[in-house]
Amino acid sequence: MSEQRTLLCDTAQAVFAEAATAGLAPIEAAGFAQLLIAESNGGFGGDWGDVFAVLRIAGAKVPHLPVGELIIGGEISQPIGAFIRVAQAAGAMDAALAMSIDYTNTRQQFGKPLSKFQAVQQVLAVFATEAAAVNVAGAAAAAALDRANGDVDAALFEIAAAKLRTNQAIGQATAIAHQVHGAIGFTKDYDLHKLTGPLLNWRSDYGNDTHWAAVLGGIAAKLGGAGLWAEITRRG
Amino acid sequence: MQQSFSIFPFNPPGDSAALRADVRAFLSLHQAKLGVPNCWVVADAEFSRALGAAGFLGMVLPQSAGGHDRHPLERYIVIEELLAAGAPVGAHWIADRQTAPLILRYGSEEAKARYLPPICRGELYTCIGLSEPGAGSDLAAVRSTARLTTEGWRLSGQKIWTSGAHISHVMLALMRSEEGSERGAGLSQFLIPMDAPGVTIRPIIDMAGEHHFNEVFFDDVLLPEWALVGTRGAGWAQATAELALERSGPERYLSSHVLMTALIDFAGSEPEPRLRALIGELTAELWTLRQMSLSTAAKLAAGEDPMVEASMVKDLGNSFEQALPQRVQALVDCPSSRDDDVARLMRALLIAAPSFSLRGGTREIIRGIIARGLGLR
Secondary structure (H helix, E strand, O other): OOHHHHHHHHHHHHHHHHHHHHOOHHHHHOOHHHOOOOHHHOOOOOOHHHHHHHHHHHHHHOOOOOHHHHHHOOOOOHHHHHHHHHHHHHHHHHHHHHHHHHHHHHOEEOOEEHHHOHHHHHHHHHHHHHHHHHHHHHHHHHHHHHHOOOOOHHHHHHHHHHHHHHHHHHHHHHHHHHHHHHHHHHOOOOOHHHHHHHHHHHOOOOOOHHHHHHHHHHHHHHHOHHHHHHHHHHHO | OOOOOOOOOOOOOOOHHHHHHHHHHHHHOOHHHOOOOOHHHOOOHHHHHHHHHOOOOOOOOOHHHOOOOOOHHHHHHHHHHHHHOOOOOOOOHHHHHHHHHHHHHHOOHHHHHHHHHHHHOOOOOEEEEOOEOOEOOOHHHOOOEEEEOOOOEEEEEEEEOOOOHHHOOEEEEEEEOOOOOOOOOOEEEEEEEOOOOOEEEEEEEOOOOOEEEEEEEEEEEEEOHHHEEOOOOEHHHHHHHHHHHHHOOHHHOOOOHHHHHHHHHHHOOOOOHHHHHHHHHHHHHHHHHHHHHHHHHHHHHOOOOOHHHHHHHHHHHHHHHHHHHHHHHHHOOOOOOOOOHHHHHHHHHHHHHHHHHOOOOOHHHHHHHHHHHOOOO
């Protein structure tokens, strides 16, 4: 990660921690709405990789706040909205994974931590892999947007693939997060639902599975079998 | 903030598009051999020699060893093109993927001189001697022995599930070289010529009727001292490092790719909604897996250990390539009388697929490695 992005992420961590209770105001005050605006126009001059990194943190720390909508501004197109949700989901999933690891390492049953049971280890490995898929897909979609200079149509393939893959992961990841937490994770007092609740809603936002599968399936069918492989490798 | 997967940019040196075009031009000359399901276990020595002659084997080896001094990510481009096309790369696959790099790194000068040039020409094939009757997933239970005598090393014991032993010239085997040692200690790696006196190979026919794996017996096999690979007693560390090469490649998600290609061609440009949706889902999963695989290859090429990332790609990739024929079967009507590409490939892969999450480390072992990376064990 570049030094500039590391600084940006450090700032986001601090500001979003405050925003967790204070709402959008500190995020607006910190200037995140200027993230994508060019430096020559008084903005931060960030790229889509920066947006992904910031929204990942937002998904973990303030999943209830419309940070992506604030950064993009104005009317949000469906593909850009989908990208926002992918980025938030990447962060929320890693955060829910961290909570699950922490909980199972701490909670004891049958005289040992839950994490020492192979059945628990195996499902958490699946969870981590799904979270990884979302993080990699989101970062690749951001890279595609950067290559396309923000031209959404030119990055539609990657955005469609990333949102569809994220939607698939949300079902499995949230289910495992709750399963390993047992009853405590299903309570209002415990913070897990602050991540899993938004995650479950994000699957519907800006295109559910059927929508993006139709978009991507349509593109692939027109390319043909060998054409799809050529397109995937051409796009990087 | 904690991250489930470290992302490395895939930036091979040179003109990647030109290299990719070279591979596709090569493949177009061998069209009749392509489209093979699970193609990286299907041997075709003629094809391997043609690949060698074209400079696509031993790419990362130095020219002094018969190689081509190319970057590992250039090799990645070549192998993903071969796999996507369903090219019969099984004969040389293990030698090119892991045995040659291991010999280069740890092998004696004699071993390098004798084995590396023919591997690069696509003429010398190798197999991996790890599993034994009592050592499957529990690899550290290896009991086959190697004893240093005044004449050289004497090997006794048995390997099993050895893929391609019957077409290989050399086995790279993990043996217990230190008497009385236990588990991962006291193991060493050896290069064993398959025609050495005392080596017996017996076929094991798999449920598809194919001959891929074998039992291999060693009855007091005598090897020169230079057959030892690397440090005596350090075989466990060397073998597990080798697994990073074995588990991180694109073959862990592309074994069924020819069926996906056939499915899309069968569907035409305006498929009905459910077929279109399936193609969309498969495309999203394939694209994501490829991004994960590219990043893992880049991490490995950067000299870092991608054990957890490689395990994630392998687990997810195996599940994808394993489910693919079943997902096609559930949607596309393929009675046993149907014999177009989709039906033929689907049937072949339905039978082959159970092996995908067994070979190279079972799903359960792989998830255990991921769990260790997460700090659960």
